[in-house]
Amino acid sequence: MRVLIVVAHPLDDSFAKAALSRVRAVLERRKDEVDVIDLYRDGFDPRLTAAERRAYFAQPYQPGADVTGYVERLRAAEKLVLIFPQWWFAMPAIMKGFFDRVFAPGVAFEHDRAGGRLIPKLDHIGALWVVSSTGSPWWVARLWMGDPVRKLLKRGIMNFVARGASFRMMTLHDMDRMTDDKAKAFLARLEAAFARF
Template sequence: MRALLVVAHPLEASFAKAAAARIRATLERRGVEVDLIDLYADDFDPRLTAVERASYFTTPYDARAVADYVERLQHADRLIFVFPQWWFNMPAILKGFFDRVLVPGVAFDHAPGGGLIPRLTHVEAIWVVTSTGAPWWATRLYMGDPVRRQISRGVKAFVNRKARFRMLTLHDMDRMTEARAGAFLGRLERAFRDF
């Protein structure tokens, strides 16, 4: 089993980095090969280039600028995304990763007459670990949980509609305590034992 763990946070001492480290350690203890992509450490450019956009509906899509990420994605059978929610959405750097790496010829093909055909059908699971400054009710009830919808209905459909999806969110980070943060890290460790 090979997991691709993508983390998106600019601060080394962030909760997202601590969560990613706990997940990685848990999986490696189970014998899972973990490939970590730290988008900020890599200085990943989230901007879709003119060449990339121009080739979006041509064959083959020009993914040369992100070829290393494409190869790593294609070799994974589990995907994990770890990031904070800012303004009820993912960081722009992660959105750019989706825009530039989950592309035609890599994650999907355009179907004749419209629609898409997933190409990463070997991906068995997509898990998301995130945090938000808002309380759970604001994220879920008031905003409609936009990150969950975008990844579970959008990204998953482009990757593998049959992949297992799970999202673990630590809410109310603006009023976080060490005890609550520690309890959530423990919850992550237990959850990823079954990943």
């Protein structure tokens, strides 16, 4: 199984990188082929260029040359894992830019010429799992804010590009008051979950 992991955190000693290490180790023990994109380490530019935007509805759409390698890695993946913190109840800008530039027409979807509708193209992706963290308690993220990142990923992105993919999101809440025991317990839950991925 080819698994693409996309991680977004600028610090190598972050919880996101600890989660990446644990998830990768589990998948490699399962003998999955693991490909990791570290957006910060790569210096990924999240800005959609003027040329990319002008060509967005062109047939065929040509993504920027600097994202061609990412497109090929996405096309080769059978499962997708995203790992990132939530800042201000959203994914980091670099991760959003990954969607803007790599999940492009002809790659993740096609425009329906009859009007408006998107035709999914990532039907080879069987699963999208998300590992995230937030400084807020669970009730603030879910009840007060309505779990916006989960909604964006499940309803707003995967529904339009990989409708048949299974979805799971595991979020460690209350990071601002995290203890070692809670962090270790969450990493153990990740390990158990990804053993069945």
